[in-house]
Amino acid sequence: MIYIEIFWAFFIANLLGYGGGPSTIPLIQNEVVDQYEWMSLQEFADLLAIANALPGPIATKMGGFIGYEIGGVFGAVLALIATVAPSAIAVIILFKFANKFKSALQVKFMTRSVQPVIAILLAVLAYQFFLTTFEQSGLFQLVLLTVVSYLALEKFKVHPAFVILGSLCYGALCLSGLVT
Numbered sequence: 001m002i003y004i005e006i007f008w009a010f011f012i013a014n015l016l017g018y019g020g021g022p023s024t025i026p027l028i029q030n031e032v033v034d035q036y037e038w039m040s041l042q043e044f045a046d047l048l049a050i051a052n053a054l055p056g057p058i059a060t061k062m063g064g065f066i067g068y069e070i071g072g073v074f075g076a077v078l079a080l081i082a083t084v085a086p087s088a089i090a091v092i093i094l095f096k097f098a099n100k101f102k103s104a105l106q107v108k109f110m111t112r113s114v115q116p117v118i119a120i121l122l123a124v125l126a127y128q129f130f131l132t133t134f135e136q137s138g139l140f141q142l143v144l145l146t147v148v149s150y151l152a153l154e155k156f157k158v159h160p161a162f163v164i165l166g167s168l169c170y171g172a173l174c175l176s177g178l179v180t
Contacts, residue, residue: 005036006075010063010082018114021058026121028062038070042136045129049171053164059083141174 009031017024025048032038039047051061060083067079101107133142145167152158152166 002071003075003078006067006071007078007082009036010067010079011085014059014083015086017059018118022122023114023118024059025062026125028059028066029125032066038066041128041132045132049164049168053161053168137174145170 010028013024013027013031017027029041029044033041033044047062047065048058051058051065054061060080063079063083064076068076071078130142133145149163149167152163153160
């Protein structure tokens with residue numbers, strides 16, 4: 001039964017996640033944290049941070065890790081198949097219709113209608129991470145990381161990967177007790 005749940009959780013999240021990794025993250029979070037309760041929001045946030053720091057698609061990295069944690073190697077394989085299958089099926093089926101309908105008004109409207117929904121889902125996810133960070137790390141750590149990250153990205157034009165890596169290192173120092 002767990003293998004069916006693993007497949008279904010990642011298949012649904014990636015089927016409905018129009019727009020790639022960022023749009024599927026809140027859907028995966030809903031399935032993994034809220035629906036099946038396989039991990040806490042904090043564990044999901046940690047996994048997301050690590051998945052963002054590593055190269056490659058976020059959804060497949062998260063699917064592989066969560067699938068492995070829940071169902072071993074077979075769970076990881078199922079989660080990866082479920083993550084990739086919706087896109088593969090859509091590409092195969094819709095390939096012949098893509099050029100025919102790409103300029104249709106309905107297709108353009110549908111594409112533009114999905115973007116605000118994705119933005120709201122990402123905002124809700126960011127707000128949940130904000131609350132979790134505030135509860136676990138306190139206001140000082142939250143404000144410090146927010147301000148330093150903002151300055152690094154906007155003023156000094158540091159690549160986001162280095163900001164994420166720096167935040168991970170700072171988090172590791174906080175967890176080890178070297179920084180309080």
